[in-house]
Amino acid sequence: MGIFSRNHGVKSQSSATTLIAEGCTINGHIRVENRLQIDGHVEGQIEASNQIKISESGYVVGEITTDRLIINGEFEGTCRAAHIEILSHGSVSGTIYSDNLSIETGGKFTGITNPSEKMLSKYQSPDLEGSDIDRLDADPLETGRLDPSHSSQNISDLEDPDSESLDEEKHQPTFINNASR
Known part of the structure; x- marks a missing residue:
């Protein structure tokens, strides 16, 4: 051999x-x-x-x-x-x-x-880059998702009548926790 x-x-x-x-x-x-x-x-x-x-x-x-x-x-x-x-x-x-x-x-x-990364590529698309989906954690005023010209009265129209407002006299926005319902 x-x-x-x-x-x-x-x-x-x-x-x-x-x-x-x-x-x-x-x-x-x-x-x-x-x-x-x-x-x-x-x-x-x-x-x-x-x-x-x-x-x-x-x-x-x-x-x-x-x-x-x-x-x-x-x-x-x-x-x-x-x-x-x-x-x-x-x-x-x-x-x-x-x-x-x-x-x-x-x-x-x-x-x-x-x-x-194979799984990530399924859910991420290059055409979404730079869109609001990339800025979900950003300040709503910066992304344009909240219009600052809306008064607190418009926001309070959405309030639950049973919830308490923080400051009714100054028309401050009130945030309601609906999770407890």
Whole structure:
């Protein structure tokens, strides 16, 4: 059997896992076709089409994009994955974009969670950018949703006759809490 024989015993690419061993440090952009296991230290951008696993000795700072992310070590940064698992020794600090997040007892997460960006794109349209939908929390006077020329008498016409007004003599607007009904 020669070095180039077909029966050499090498795994096919479809079942291979790339390993970054403990004690190894990598800085930069990593892209793998299938699975990646990180036992060492990585700083930068990491992409894996199938799965990334950060083992207990693993430490990652940067941005991760994958289908499944399993964290039993430390991660700081932004991750995007369909499924994210933070195991009992896992620690995540940063921003998560996922629709499926699980944290085992002992696992730690500090940061912000968001729905996956695929879901966001379904609900956000470029033609809505700059419209009032982007300013729902803004001051109504600034967005033009409340016309300051309307007097408090117009507002008080909408009041419940059983509610109390704050200052009837000065015709100050009265806000009514209808939630208790």
